[in-house]
Amino acid sequence: MSPLAFVLTLSCYRRWPSRFSTPYSHNLLVLFSSTATTITPPNGKESPSSGPAPPPIRVALTESTGRAVFATRRIGAGDTIHTAKPIVSHPSLSAITTVCYFCLKKINAVTASQSQGVSFCSENCKESSKVFYDVEKKADWLAFDDYCRTQGLKYPLLVKRLACMVISGAAPAGILDILQPANLTQGMILKMEEGFHLLRNALVKANIGDEHMSFLTKQWYTDVLARIRINAFRIELAAGVYEDLLSLASASIEAEAAVGNAIYMLPSFYNLDCDPNTHIVWIENADAKLKALRDIDEGEELRICYIDASMSCDARESLLSQGFGFKCNCLRCMSGD
Numbered sequence: 001m002s003p004l005a006f007v008l009t010l011s012c013y014r015r016w017p018s019r020f021s022t023p024y025s026h027n028l029l030v031l032f033s034s035t036a037t038t039i040t041p042p043n044g045k046e047s048p049s050s051g052p053a054p055p056p057i058r059v060a061l062t063e064s065t066g067r068a069v070f071a072t073r074r075i076g077a078g079d080t081i082h083t084a085k086p087i088v089s090h091p092s093l094s095a096i097t098t099v100c101y102f103c104l105k106k107i108n109a110v111t112a113s114q115s116q117g118v119s120f121c122s123e124n125c126k127e128s129s130k131v132f133y134d135v136e137k138k139a140d141w142l143a144f145d146d147y148c149r150t151q152g153l154k155y156p157l158l159v160k161r162l163a164c165m166v167i168s169g170a171a172p173a174g175i176l177d178i179l180q181p182a183n184l185t186q187g188m189i190l191k192m193e194e195g196f197h198l199l200r201n202a203l204v205k206a207n208i209g210d211e212h213m214s215f216l217t218k219q220w221y222t223d224v225l226a227r228i229r230i231n232a233f234r235i236e237l238a239a240g241v242y243e244d245l246l247s248l249a250s251a252s253i254e255a256e257a258a259v260g261n262a263i264y265m266l267p268s269f270y271n272l273d274c275d276p277n278t279h280i281v282w283i284e285n286a287d288a289k290l291k292a293l294r295d296i297d298e299g300e301e302l303r304i305c306y307i308d309a310s311m312s313c314d315a316r317e318s319l320l321s322q323g324f325g326f327k328c329n330c331l332r333c334m335s336g337d
């Protein structure tokens with residue numbers, strides 16, 4: 001899939017004291033410039049009705065950190081840079097009965113619509129979920145869900161939902177191919193095999209025809225998981241609507257435990273900084289908002305923090321190396337802070 005083919009419906013950590021500025025390269029190959037989104041301009045007013053303004057960003061190739069997102073104009077502290085809808089999302093198993101099975105919004109028992117043990121927050125979400133749920137509900141997922149629950153795995157649930165979307169024709173099998181994959185060891189691949197067999201068996205037993213299942217190979221399964229491992233976001237809802245940046249920042253910290261996980265396209269191109277200038281927030285559902293944490297200059301790289309920035313340098317280094325497989329090159333880490 002070409003970067004230019006993105007459907008751009010362009011969306012937690014504590015802000016670190018701004019002792020460092022974020023580095024950015026001047027030798028850039030621009031891979032992507034945005035086309036359409038809803039943004040809040042610096043004056044806080046919505047765009048005119050002539051259509052949404054493009055977000056002030058571009059994706060370009062850097063020398064040291066692969067692709068990265070850069071500001072195409074000055075962005076003010078607190079501005080919403082863009083929003084993003086998930087490509088695929090899934091509630092945590094512990095939240096299945098309390099959040100919408102499609103958008104992950106907290107369920108209101110009065111207006112919720114039930115279907116075979118899962119709930120949707122609205123008829124609209126129930127309708128939208130057909131892209132995966134019409135296939136999913138044909139199969140028995142007991143063994144697969146048990147495997148995820150007992151082993152504490154969340155990402156295979158995203159693969160299951162994506163597989164159902166591909167079978168229903170709602171997504172191409174290679175929809176995540178553009179995202180950077182994790183380097184998997186042979187041991188990691190072996191561990192994934194059980195999940196693959198459980199997923200495939202559930203669909204085979206549900207009589208999904210071979211013609212719809214040819215993409216579902218062990219290679220596809222591990223390949224998708226490798227990309228999810230690097231790019232998935234854990235969603236914590238900041239209940240209520242906060243327009244104030246500081247409210248948003250503290251809400252991110254105080255939010256309840258994760259309601260689910262999701263993969264986005266454009267937010268996946270944001271690199272990490274342990275003193276980030278941007279953060280990603282979720283207000284009431286899996287639709288994400290990317291917000292500027294401070295004033296950002298034109299040309300500056302936009303970076304978020306994937307982990308808890310308040311951890312020590314050693315703790316961050318070990319988490320990033322074990323969880324994401326890279327050594328952080330941000331100024332804070334380089335200075336040993």
Ligand SMILES: C[S@@+](CC[C@H](N)C(=O)[O-])C[C@H]1O[C@@H](n2cnc3c(N)ncnc32)[C@H](O)[C@@H]1O
Nearest residue numbers: 065066067180268269270271272326328329330
């Ligand atoms: C979510 S992706 C970000 C986009 C990525 N650069 C790309 O081209 O797709 C995360 C990957 O980007 C690279 N990366 C992000 N932040 C980094 C940092 N602070 N230092 C070094 N590498 C970083 C690592 O390779 C990491 O696995």
